[in-house]
Amino acid sequence: MIKRILAAVVGLAVVGGLGFLWYAWYPALPKVALPKSGQFSAAQIERGRIVAAQGYCAECHTRQDLGGGPTLAGDYAMQSPFGTIYSPNITPDPETGIGGWSEEALARAMKLGVSRSGAHLLPAFVYDHFTKMTDSDISDLYAWLMTQPAVHMTHRENTFPLSITPRIVLAGWKMLFFRPGDFKPDPNHDAQWNRGAYLAEGASHCGSCHTPRNLLGAEKSGSRYDGAVVDGWIAPPLNEHNPTPVVWTEDELFAYLRYGVAPLHGPAGGPMSPVPHQFLSQIPESDVRAIAHYFADIDHAAQRVSGDKAALELAMQQSKRDLLGPTTDADATLYQGACAACHYNAAPSPVLGRPELALNSALWLDEPNDLFMVMLRGLTAPEGQSGVAMPSFYNALSDHDMARIAAYLRRTRTTRPPWTDLEKKAAEARKLVEIPPVNSSH
Ligand code: HEC
Ligand code: HEC
Ligand code: HEC
Structure with a gap:
């Protein structure tokens, strides 16, 4: 009897294992000759x-430390608590890039x-979003990639364990969390909404930063756009949980994403x-x-916008009050200075x-990350409004001072509960800003 059960268990395990292998195994696709120039029309390129x-390929496939690197040639460092992943070269170099890839191979990488x-491949290459892209978009992408300058360059060795261990382990992750498949338009919405959804969920992968992840690094499907921590910053919620007192309307969003x-924000x-x-300034x-x-639909702007006028007036009044001169509040004096x-x-x-x-999310989020990051780093001229900069206070303010300013702004400009452990959090933020930026307007 026991033997029979054992045999059944072993049998099941074998079948399960074979099933997993069937799921996990993909053949190598043959190397092809680099498409000839002229094969693609100018319009397609x-x-x-x-x-x-739309997909920010150049952001993650271009080295940014060590003084930068050639566009699309890879070696961009993605940090994780377990180690660093360096992105591959996706220029059409046949040896170190994707010059030998067929369109089919690119489509398989993007969709699967x-x-x-x-x-x-590791999900750091956001194929959980790219899988939603249409075949024709991927075909156009192929034409563009194959006509970019080829650069012969390899990336540094990964130190992230899962990129080194047999990668079949990653198939287990995919089985749990990855649902490949095309974008499905929602017939309850018009063409513009569906175009926006296609880009946001697919190529432009907004959720990869704005949706919280579980312990295994997968986006939590029940908390879409609830906000998440990225490189020490909080990418704020993009749904109705966005805490700013004036609403992100379509016009506010457009200005932010375009320029x-x-x-207001x-x-x-x-x-x-x-x-x-x-990127988004370079597309139609x-x-x-x-x-x-x-x-603007995801955050229910239309239903919430009515409070904007009052919130704006309140913010303006507070701003004015602060300039009225000497005060007995030492925190106010620090802020004024x-x-x-x-x-x-x-x-x-x-x-x-x-x-x-008073209108900026940095003061309204559950944690002070963004306020501290901005105080410590400042904002360079290319960030935010082009040509306008905020100096770094890395050297000018101690953790204690930063904590006082944060507590003061939270207290006087929001209706949210006070932040806790501010000095400790200021010190933690400071550790993430490794090289104190130079205090200048450029
Ligand atoms: C968020 C960062 C990120 C973005 C954005 C991104 N990639 Fe990647 N990509 C990666 C990483 C990291 C890898 C390597 C994954 C690994 O080692 O398993 C990768 C791998 C790839 C590969 C596989 C290369 C190989 O040699 O196996 C291709 C092809 C690729 N990316 C193309 C693109 C294209 C095209 C875009 C734009 C539409 C893009 N990527 C956008 C991070 C990114
Ligand atoms: C690489 C990560 C990343 C990606 C990708 C990304 N965001 Fe963000 N986003 C952030 C971070 C971090 C902030 C906070 C910036 C700040 O405070 O200045 C932010 C801020 C925002 C804000 C301002 C919210 C507020 O209340 O202040 C909006 C709106 C926004 N993102 C929309 C989008 C949309 C739409 C997309 C996709 C098209 C997108 N983001 C893609 C990281 C990202
Ligand atoms: C010399 C002028 C200047 C001073 C002093 C200054 N800021 Fe700024 N700050 C700016 C400018 C300009 C911007 C917008 C930059 C942009 O659009 O790129 C900004 C942006 C910000 C933002 C918005 C960041 C975001 O990403 O949404 C916050 C928060 C902020 N400042 C906080 C502070 C705090 C706190 C202090 C005092 C410790 C301070 N600033 C001192 C000029 C200044």
Whole structure:
């Protein structure tokens, strides 16, 4: 009897194992000759350029430390608590890049997260989003990639364990969390909404930063766009949980995503900055409008916008009160000395390039990450509103001072509960800002 059970268990395990192998195994696709120049029309290459900008390929496939590297040649360092992943070269170099890849191989990588060799790819290459891209977009993308300058360059050795261990392990992750498949338009919404949803969920992968992840690094499907921590910053919620007192309307979203600064909410800093400046400013305006249209629906802007006028007035009053001169509140004095000269606004609304802090998410989020990151790093001229910069206070303010300013702003400009352990959190943020930026306007 026991023997029979054992045999059954072993049998099941074998069948299960074979099933897993069947799921996990992909053949290598043959190397092909580099497509001849002239094979693609100029119009197709131009469409592909737009798709690449929609997907920020150059952001993650271009080295940024060590003084930068050639565009698309890889070696961009992605940090994780377990080690670093360096992105591969995706220029058409036949040896070190994807010059030997067929269109089929690129499509398989984008839609299924499998390299030409058959190896599973890490989800750091956001194929959980790219899988939603249409075949024709991928075909255009191929035309553009194959006509970019080939660069012979290999990336540094990964130190992330799962990129070194047999990659078949990654198939287990995919089995649990990866649902490949095309974008499904929602018939309850119009074409513009669906275009926005297609880009946001697919190529432009907004959720990869704005949706929290579980312990195994997969986006939590029940918490879509609830906000998440990225490189020490909080990518704020993009749904109705966004805490700012004025609502992200379609126009505010459009300005932010197209130009990197929203008239009421302020600038796109840190990891968000390249999204508008390097990419969404380079695609058709109607696409950016569509993304804004989609998120204005996701955050229910129309239902919430009625409170905006009162919130704006309150913010302006507070801004004015702060400039009325000496006060007995030592925190207010500290704030006036360090910040108010640039962040003062008069009614009726803030001046572009001089963010009204009472309206900025940095003060309203559950944690002070973004406020500390901005104080420590400052904002460089290419971030936020182009040409406008905020100096770094890395050397000018101690953790204690930063904590006091944060507590003061939270207390006087929001209706949210006070932040806790501010000095400790300021010290933690400081550790993430490794090289204190130079205190200058450039
Ligand atoms: C968020 C960062 C990120 C973005 C954005 C990104 N990639 Fe990647 N990509 C990676 C990483 C990291 C890898 C390597 C994964 C691994 O080692 O398993 C990768 C792998 C690849 C590969 C597989 C290469 C190989 O040799 O196996 C291709 C092809 C690729 N990316 C193309 C693209 C294209 C095209 C875009 C734009 C549409 C893009 N990537 C956008 C991070 C990114
Ligand atoms: C690489 C990570 C990353 C990606 C990709 C990304 N974001 Fe962000 N986003 C952030 C971070 C970090 C912030 C906070 C920036 C700041 O405080 O200046 C942010 C801020 C924002 C804000 C301002 C929210 C607020 O309340 O202040 C909006 C709106 C936004 N992102 C929309 C988008 C959309 C739409 C997309 C996709 C088209 C997107 N983001 C893609 C990281 C990202
Ligand atoms: C010399 C002028 C100046 C001073 C002083 C200054 N700021 Fe700023 N700050 C700016 C400008 C300009 C921007 C917008 C930059 C942009 O659009 O790129 C900004 C942006 C911000 C933002 C919005 C960041 C985002 O990503 O949304 C916050 C928060 C902020 N400042 C906080 C502070 C605090 C706190 C202090 C005092 C410790 C301070 N600032 C002092 C000029 C200044």
